[in-house]
Amino acid sequence: MADGQAAGQTILVVGGGISGLTTAVEAAEVGYNVLLVEKSPHFGGRVAQHTKYFPKLCSPTCGLEINYQRIKNNPRIRLMTLAEVEEITGSAGAYTARIRQNPRFVNQKCTACGDCAKACQTEVDNPYNFGMNKIKAIRHDHFMAYPSHYYMDADFAASAEAKKLVEVCPVGAIEPDMKATVTEEKVSSVVWATGWKPYDAEKVLPYGFGRIANVTTNMRFERMADKFGPTGGKLVRPSDGQEAKNIAFIQCAGSRDHNYLPFCSRICCLASMKQATYVREKNPDAKVTIYYIDLRAMDRYEGFQKMVEADSGVQWIKSKPARIDEDPKTGNPVVVGENTLTGVRYEEPYDLVVLATGMEPNSATSAKVPMADARYDEYGFVVSGGGLFSSGCSSQPNDVSGSVQSSTASALRAIQTAVNAKG
C-alpha cells in the first residue's frame, strides 16, 4: 500500500466541538484529508459557553484557540458550518455522505466589523446565553467566535429589514437571498462528535425550574459568571436582579435517576465545585451549599475537590433534596429534604438555587447518525462500529480532557479504516 493513496482518503468528522476539532486536527496533521461538518454557525460547541475550565480554572478560549490555529495552518481540513449530514450510505472505507449546507446569509467576505448589527433594529432571544438576554438578529455569538463571520436566522433574512442591511455592509457580505445547497462527498470513515445538550431541567418537576424564578441551571450559571455574559459576570437573582449571596447547588438534578437520565453525567460534581469558586471569588462574603448524594470528582480530580473543600465558605450536605418550594414573600427558593448524615429534615431558603443538570447525548434526539446500521447504547450514545467512530460526549459523558483523549483515539481508528480501504 502506498502512503500517498491512503492519505488521499477523506475522514468525515461530524460536530465541531472540542471533540470534533481534536479528531480533525489530529487526523489532518498525520496527513489525511478531513471534512469537518458543524451544524451551528461557529465551532467550539459547549466549551465556548463555559466561563472557566476545571481543573486549571483558565479560560476555555485558549484551548479552543490553539485548535483554531492548527486548523487555519492545515490545508487538509475543509470546514463547513451551518451544515448537516442528511444521509450516509455505503460501507467502511467507501461511504457517500449527503450534506446540506444551510445558508448563513453572510458570505466569507465578512470582516466582523459589526456595522450591520449596529444598524439592525430587530432583537432576538440570545440562544448562546440560553435566552437570558437579547441580541441583534444579525450577529456572531461572541467576540472569540470562529469563524467570526456574522450570520442571521432564516426568518429574519426573509424580512424587509434584512434587505436594507445589504447597503450597510462596507464589503458586500450580506446576501439575504442565499440558498441551501446539497452536496455528496466520498469518505472512508466517519467520526461522530455531536456532543451533548443540558438535560431539560423543567422535566425535574419537584425542583421547580421554569416555575420558580430563582431556580437556575449550571449552564445558565456558567453564562452568568462570564464577564461577557448576559449579566456582565454578576451573579444575580433572575427575579429581582439582586446579588445572590447565598447560593445552593443541587447535584444529580435529572441524572442518576430512573425518572430522568439514569446514568451519572460525570462532570457535574466538578462543574459545581468550579462554580463554587466563581461565587467565592466574586464575593468573599457569599456562601455556597452543595447538596449531593456522593461526590464524584472523576479521574485525577480529587485534588480539585480538596482545594474547594479547604474553603470554609463552602458547605456540603449529603442529601438529595426532595423538592424546592418558593417563599412567595421573598422569592427565595426553599430546599426541602433530609440530611442523610444526621437524619434531620431541613427546609432551607437561598437567594438562588443552581441545578447541576447533566448531559443528554444529542445523538439520542437531534443528531441521530443517518446511517442504516448505526448503533446506540441504551442511553442514546453512539456505539462505534464498522467505519463509524464515536467521539467525546457522543460516546459517553466526559470532561474536556477525556473528550480530547477519546477523540485522538477516534482519529487513529478512522485512519486505520482509511488505510485498510486502500490496503
Place this chain on the structure above:
Amino acid sequence: MTYDLTFAKEVYENSEEGHWIKMCMQCGVCAGSCPMGFLGAWTHSPRQLFQMVRAGLRDEVLSSTDMWMCTSCYNCIVRCPRNLPITHIIHGLARYASVQGKADPKQSTHHFAKDIFWENIVATGRVGEAALTMKLYFKDGIGEGIKQGLEMKDSALGMLKAKRLKPLPFRGKIKGYPGFKAMLKKAFELENQKEGKA
C-alpha cells in the same frame, strides 16, 4: 467488627418486596418527601429503616413503629431515583414484623389492621363501616371512644349525607360467602407454605 448480612438476607428473602432494599443508594429523597417525617410521626425515615436492615439491626427494625405510620401517599415511590417500591417495602416490613411477633399489638395501626379491620371484613366479606368506626374509636376504652366520636361527628354526619357512610352496622354476609372463605383458606395455606409453616 464483621459485616453481618444475616438479617438483610432474611428480609430480602422473606419480607414482601424486601429484596429491593439492596438497591437503595441512601439519597434521602424518600425521607424528604414523606409527610410523616415533617409531622414528626416517626423516628426513622424509610431511608434509615433500609440502612438499619442492611446494618443487621433486627430488633430495632422489627419492633419499630415507624413502618406502621405509612399513609400510602406514594410521594416516596414517584420520586425514588432507584425505582424502589418504597411504600410496598414498608408495608412488607410491617407485616413481616407482625408475623414475627415483633410488632407491638397495641400500636394503633397494627392493632387496627390486624384485628379490627381484619375481623370486620372476614365476618361478612365486606367492610361494615359503622361497626369498623365504632371499634376503632372505642379501642382505647369507652371514655376515649365517646370523645373521639364527638370530635368526628361533623365529618360522620357529612359522610352520611353524602352517602359515603352506610349507617347500618349489619348488612349480613356477601353473596357467595362460602367461596370467599374458601379463598381465604387457600390464601392462608399459600402464605404458610411460603413462610415455612406448612
